[in-house]
Amino acid sequence: NQDLCARLPVHIVTQGMGLSGDNALAFRNHLLKSTIMARTLPMEEVMESAAEVERMLREVISARRLAPADDVVSGLVQCVLDTGDGASRGLLDDEIFAYARLIILAGGGTTWRQLGITLYQLLSNPALWNACRDNRNLIEAAIEEGARWMPTDPTFPRLVKEDVELAGVKIPAGSRVDICLGAANRDPAVWENPDVFDIFRPRKSHLGFGMGPHRCLGMEVAKQEMIVAINGLMDRFPNIRLDPNAEEPELVGDLEQRGMSAIPVQLF
Template sequence: MNEVLTARDPLYEELYDVRREAEDAGNLVEGDANPGMNALRDAAPVHKGFLRELLGMPEFHRHSAAKGRQGYTCFSYATCDQAFRDFTNFSNKIMQMGPAEPGEPPRLGLLEMDEPEHRAYRRTIQPKFSRPVAFKWWTELWVQEIVDALMLALKDERSADLNLQLCARIPVHTITRAVGLDGNDALVFRHALMRSSAYGRIGLDEVQRNAATVQNMLTDLVGKRRRERRDDLTSHLVDATLELPDGSSRPLTDAEIVMHLRVVLIAGGGTSWRQMGITLWALLADREQLEIVRADRGMLERAVIESVRWNPTDPVFSRLVAQDCELGGVPLPAGAVLEICLGAANRDPARWDNPDVFDVRRPVQHQLGWGMGTHQCMGMNVAKAEIIAAINGLLDSFPNIRLDPDQPAPFLTGGLEQRGISALPVRLD
């Protein structure tokens, strides 16, 4: 596993380039969007119009179901928090992935479900993502071993790009091994997974071939775990009991287990990578902040939380307005799309002092970078464990680590839906 983990595989560059990812998706945003989002928030808590429209950007819809609908966007902490919590008026079904096969009805996953179905399905997997389990089971079985191997691979290097040589590797190898796939399959599987939903960017035949690869690998894995359990997520799901809203209960089907695995593999190999880069960039760009966490490692979790507040990797989410309602004094018609601009909400001066500044000493209070309510990010504790382990490893192994002054300075890039760091060049000597 360690050879694959530390190899200079060109797939890392293809899969973990934030700018290229956005260019391929057609949603690249040039420059810092935060000032524009802040200005809209300060003008009014809720505006009519999609976020990109309000910012004067070209049209882009993350979810095909949003096309042709009216758009509204909320910006203040209060309205965004309300929208996340109010699953009665604001539905996740805007995120439907579409039919699993031509002619089939749409297959709903956790991200598309509303209550009470969402809660029932989430309970079958949530125990493996609790804070105690993340900092013990995940860390002891996978995260620490992966971090240690990467530190060893970097020990003789004078410089590195941590985006590719660290941040890209920890989450994808952790989640791949945690579900029960061979660590050697990490990049091949993620490549197929991302291209299985690349409609419009590659040919339909290639999309279908990659979708078949993903489906076959996961279906085969579920079959293996039904025959022989291991200490992994798939085995847990095979043994899980789904307690349905009507009071009945049953095991999960193979299709339902595959649905769960797809969700955690997409999020676990992507979002954590970008947020790890943002956190490291924030610390390395401000020596005072770095020295605070070096002196007191207990501050590392606060650094992760603050990075998610300051620059969440997903600064906007969408909901379908399920019925006529009102938010922030603005009437919203049923069938419209509400975009929740948590990037602006997390910098609301009504809640935080000097909110545009990254500060690990800031008192911790709820922020929206991981969402809120029933759909709060299930994997946030695993992401924290990964990022904390990575920073601890770097501080222990490379006491002189610093941004490389001879390389271009890192900057935020990507789309409004997936922000990350351009690169993270450092000196290690």
């Protein structure tokens, strides 16, 4: 889980933003300390990491303004924003920084966990692994089924903009509603045997990547990363299997950032 699932998306998203090598790993470490891990660390350490995140990313932004490269920050630096009435402007450093910081945080963690969930399910059922290995077109179906069966982020908050009544419950404007996409993905009125991980089920739209204006911005990148990772494993270790002598992995993360505690394997 750490050696493959976590490293691949972090490597891709940080390189895509113009960071690489040890700088990318250091950036990711400081980003986690200043966000997800902030509640468990001393405030001084959190603030130091936040300062490092800003310093490193603003250095990239400044460098790309002088010499654009083939990365997302360069594209943002060169972007022209239509402000209406025929006016336009470039993006400010603060806007580029906020966007890049968000994408690096979101693009690493979600793909990491979803890849681990999908891999574990395939390896837990060797017949499914063998089916995907022998027909690589099934890999995308397995990824879609993984996002339906166990999305890494099954619950999202939404702000109610006006008074509304839903299923007999009055919800006033300004309320926060937690939408459980994971439950919708197992609605028995929509899915046959919804609790079963089945890569052969008829393909339908699911909510593992959100929907409408909140649909995941990076879903196609994430799916391609997972497709490449699983193909790579099948090419190199076609008979890989879960390590029967290792401690049984667990699904951790509760209602957000779900993922496998580990995926111990034997390589063949």
